[in-house]
Amino acid sequence: MSDIAKNIFQIKNRLRNAALKAGRDPETITLVAVSKTKSLADVRAAFEAGQFVFGENYAQEMAAKAAELKDMKIEWHFIGHLQKNKAKLVAPVASWIETIDSFELATAVARRSPVPSAVEGSLVAQKIKCLIEVNVGDESSKSGCGPQDILPLARRIETLQNLDLQGLMIIPPFNPDPEFGRPYFKKLRELLSDLNGKLDRPKPFTQLSMGMSHDFEVAIEEGATIVRVGTAIFGERS
Ligand SMILES: *Cc1c(COP(=O)(O)O)cnc(C)c1O
Numbered sequence: 001m002s003d004i005a006k007n008i009f010q011i012k013n014r015l016r017n018a019a020l021k022a023g024r025d026p027e028t029i030t031l032v033a034v035s036k037t038k039s040l041a042d043v044r045a046a047f048e049a050g051q052f053v054f055g056e057n058y059a060q061e062m063a064a065k066a067a068e069l070k071d072m073k074i075e076w077h078f079i080g081h082l083q084k085n086k087a088k089l090v091a092p093v094a095s096w097i098e099t100i101d102s103f104e105l106a107t108a109v110a111r112r113s114p115v116p117s118a119v120e121g122s123l124v125a126q127k128i129k130c131l132i133e134v135n136v137g138d139e140s141s142k143s144g145c146g147p148q149d150i151l152p153l154a155r156r157i158e159t160l161q162n163l164d165l166q167g168l169m170i171i172p173p174f175n176p177d178p179e180f181g182r183p184y185f186k187k188l189r190e191l192l193s194d195l196n197g198k199l200d201r202p203k204p205f206t207q208l209s210m211g212m213s214h215d216f217e218v219a220i221e222e223g224a225t226i227v228r229v230g231t232a233i234f235g236e237r238s
Helices: 003-021 040-048 059-068 084-090 103-112 147-157 178-198 216-221
Strands: 030-034 053-056 075-078 094-100 128-134 163-170 207-209 226-229
Touching: 003 030, 003 040, 003 216, 040 059, 053 059, 059 075, 059 084, 084 103, 094 103, 094 163, 103 128, 103 147, 103 163, 128 147, 147 163, 147 178, 163 178, 178 207, 178 216, 207 226, 216 226
Parallel strands: 030 053, 030 226, 053 075, 075 094, 094 128, 128 163, 163 207
Antiparallel strands: none
16 A cells, blocks of 8 residues: 555544544545645545545646546645636636635636536536635735625625535644644634524535644534645645
8 A cells, every 4th residue: 555545544534533533424524635736646646545535725736737637536626825817727627616715706716617508418517616715813814704704705605606605614823733723613613603694595504624634633523524634645745
């Protein structure tokens, strides 16, 4: 077994144990393997080990990898800061965009995503699933919308027929202590519940993307449904 395959096996075990310990169903948690800066061979190794969901931070890199790996049924999540003028690179290949933080960006993505139409016959275009990236007062980060902007942004995203809003995402300031992120994860869960309370939708939003290599177990305890793990699968990035 390759190191990558072993790491994936171990991370899935840890994910499962964390879920069970928290009284949650492990099947409701998606592991995103964050492959930014890593080679195509690394992505293939992970894919062969049964990992089908990958995350990328840079628009060009994601577009290039998706093109090279077209033969594999990969679900790509875009998790980096997205500039509006790069939406055209990401929208055609991303199944998920986790970092929507303005209506302008949402519109740019929606404009670039395939419009569901009868012209293509049986080919049904997929809506892009998306998350609102939230910033709860991290001064060092310029991305993410403030808590007070979530509700108006969600209402506006819901008017875009090519996007399918699923929930919220957060990147807390980095700190190697796994417990450091806990208050941020708690806060994100409360914000999702507030949002669901205020929006009168038939189905509540359910997705919380939070937790990375060093703190995904804490995030799972706090309700993460998507964890984004890079280093613990692929090793350190140079
Ligand atoms: C790089 C990155 C990750 C993965 O971080 P690791 O510490 O390598 O697990 C997760 N989420 C985002 C947004 C990232 O940029």
